[in-house]
Amino acid sequence: MESVNRSILQLLESEIRNIPDFPRPGIAFKDITPLLKNPDTLELTSRMLARPFRHSQVDYVIGIESRGFLFGTNLAQDLHAGFIPVRKPGKLPADTVSETYALEYGEDQVEMHADAFKNGDKVIIHDDLIATGGSARAATQLVEKLGGDVIGYSFIIELQALRGREQLPSDTPCEVLISL
Ligand code: AMP
Numbered sequence: 001m002e003s004v005n006r007s008i009l010q011l012l013e014s015e016i017r018n019i020p021d022f023p024r025p026g027i028a029f030k031d032i033t034p035l036l037k038n039p040d041t042l043e044l045t046s047r048m049l050a051r052p053f054r055h056s057q058v059d060y061v062i063g064i065e066s067r068g069f070l071f072g073t074n075l076a077q078d079l080h081a082g083f084i085p086v087r088k089p090g091k092l093p094a095d096t097v098s099e100t101y102a103l104e105y106g107e108d109q110v111e112m113h114a115d116a117f118k119n120g121d122k123v124i125i126h127d128d129l130i131a132t133g134g135s136a137r138a139a140t141q142l143v144e145k146l147g148g149d150v151i152g153y154s155f156i157i158e159l160q161a162l163r164g165r166e167q168l169p170s171d172t173p174c175e176v177l178i179s180l
Helices: 002-014 033-037 039-053 068-078 134-145
Strands: 017-020 028-031 060-064 082-086 096-102 107-113 122-130 149-158 174-179
Touching: 002 039, 002 174, 033 039, 039 068, 039 149, 039 174, 060 068, 060 134, 068 082, 068 122, 082 107, 096 134, 107 134, 122 134, 134 149
Parallel strands: 060 082, 060 122, 122 149, 149 174
Antiparallel strands: 017 028, 096 107
């Protein structure tokens, strides 16, 4: 089983394209569009993301705009949880809570609907990639403002050198498919 998993993860990694100097010089952008385009890796990525949380009680998957939406809704469906978007400022129509955070390139703000979930609900925070961990940390702070309980983090890719994990609570599982 271990070697099957390893082969699956190698297949997924082979469909992640490295684009040097995008969106600006010095950034090696990890492009997941080939992973999405291939029907096998599209399905396998979803299944592999869900696997560590199969036996957890999850109320919602929180997906971070925009690439966290691509697999976040699949992950929510797989876990029979709901999906809640964390979005850039000004996109959500109802009352919001917001947080500012630092990106690998630049600074940004994220928002979530103030009535997104109930006090005590259990959530997983998902994004395609964790770099510095700033956006996942900001999403965590949004969840905490509303009294939610982050029971896990889910990423397809981790850029290990940027040590984003260290921005997240050390006692909460952080599940990553591919560490680069
Ligand atoms: P961070 O907040 O630094 O962990 O950055 C994570 C967010 O920025 C995710 O939403 C990623 O999609 C995006 N991101 C940061 N660095 C990269 C990269 N090298 N390649 C692709 N996406 C990236």
